[in-house]
Amino acid sequence: MPDSAISVATGQINDARARKALRPSIAGFFDEATNTVSYVVHDPATGEAAIVDSVLDYQAASGRTSYGSADRIIEYVKSHDLTVVWLIETHAHADHISAAPYLQEKLGGKLAIGAEIVRVQEVFGKLFNAGTDFERDGSQFDHLFTDGERFALGDITGIALHVPGHTPADMAFIIGDAAFVGDTIFMPDFGTARADFPGGDARQLFQSIRRLLSLPDETRLFLCHDYKAPGRDDYAWETTVGQQRRENIHVKDGVSEEDFVTMRTERDKALDMPKLIMPSVQVNIRGGHLPEPEDNGVSYIKIPVNAV
Template sequence: MAETTSTSQLDDALETAADQIRRAQNDKDLRPSIAGFFDEATNTVSYVVHDPATREAAIIDSVLDYEAASGRTSNGSADRIVEYVEANDLSVAWLIETHAHADHISAAPYLQERLGGKLGIGREIIRVQEVFGKLFNAGTDFERDGSQFDHLFVDGERFRIGTLEGIALHVPGHTPADMAFIIGDAAFVGDTIFMPDFGTARADFPGGDARELYRSIRRLLALPDETRLFLCHDYKAPERDEYAWETTVGQQRRENVHVRDGVSEDEFVEMRTTRDSTLAMPRLILPSVQVNIRGGRLPDPEDNGVSYIKIPVNAV
């Protein structure tokens, strides 16, 4: 388990992130180049973020194509990223997961084999591994220490992509392990918040907490208004015909239908809890989580050479 982080340390991390964003807003050389890759089958946006000066890059929240009816995987979505990286002569330093996704399988191992880079996720993945390791009866061979990843980020940790500054912020609530990654003036916020007309992420998965989610979102919305927010999903809210995944802190504070300025924590918790009770489980949650807690790797093949994904019956 990660050590408890004090309130003053949390404030220091947020102020460091805000200072970084202000520097990048005043100097275009400190801003990343960003390409989004939308997977309509899972409503997921993956990103390639790179430093224009050094062409060093990070890939955030990649998608492995998975056909639930047949159990077949394919690499079409990931290959689009490979083609972009190679066409732009980028060098991949990081493969980053904002959390252990419940709606798609990560393509990080495939991309790491093709492009290199270190696979990173938040330190609290250990808590998620413990919960879901029990659910899937993963046994003692499944390590619950985050060792399936190359690096475990902690709140306030600073890192670089070429000459670009980055900082990781712990933003639990959707899951205990959610992280936001601030790179230059851009924040990649995972499953915390969606476009203003759609609202916020659910908080009813094991270890989720609506009150924590509210506090995490308000923490992000304390960043400068001009901060660019890049979202992990879009579902096209009613009356909107186009997918969208980029917004700003200022726009969210003014317009978010769930958590704009003036919405109290108690109001949010009541809304989120009531809404979550009506939502169906994500279509791919059982395959996705048991693979993603392994760093995107399928369970080890059995004696016939085939990997199997477990579906627990009457357990969730």
């Protein structure tokens, strides 16, 4: 059966390439502490902007938060006279805490994530014993995107794609001729994301990646992370569909689904858990908000013992 969302996205990408006015401007902000790239993407004609996968600075040893990374984004938005209409999360991150609530307070915009976040909230709500006060319906977000849903960034059309595998709720967002692919693929010399978190699935991840790689070769791909593959001295986070199809060490053209699943499963067994997974997940399933303060006015992050 033809993939209607991909067909629409392909037409949009080709149109954006033909009509340069529909190509978004994109600025990446790399946070070396978490190897995360946040983006400000905007329509040059109207100044309407989206912020993708922002980072709240967090010191695990002290439990202190700060806003240096987010303030860099605020400075950029204000210096370019942009209007933020979307604060987009590609998924509930396990390696950093989102700064979306802080950015929303300062800049406005709707906070959005994929509709399958409810599955992640259910799993981790139980793990952290969040209780009945924690809603598991995605209501912490202003909007829940569904697969193939269109949205606007000024005069530029965006399309949301459900790309599960890393988690059940991962989304990619195509804006003009650019795709923000979250934790699906990395730079070609580093490969692909892990698929061993609760609800993750290596077979689904392969299928999601191949779906993305069915977009036109010239599609610009913007990645959520970079870890500098061995032999590479600089961080990088922009590639293309064509380059990934030719060069990705895990999932380039010619790699079978079975070979990928075997590789990914064995590789994941050797990986440590992300350093910030416990604070990150329990905050990010709340839309980036800390747990409600207790009777002493302090918020607490739980660390389950011997539970995972």
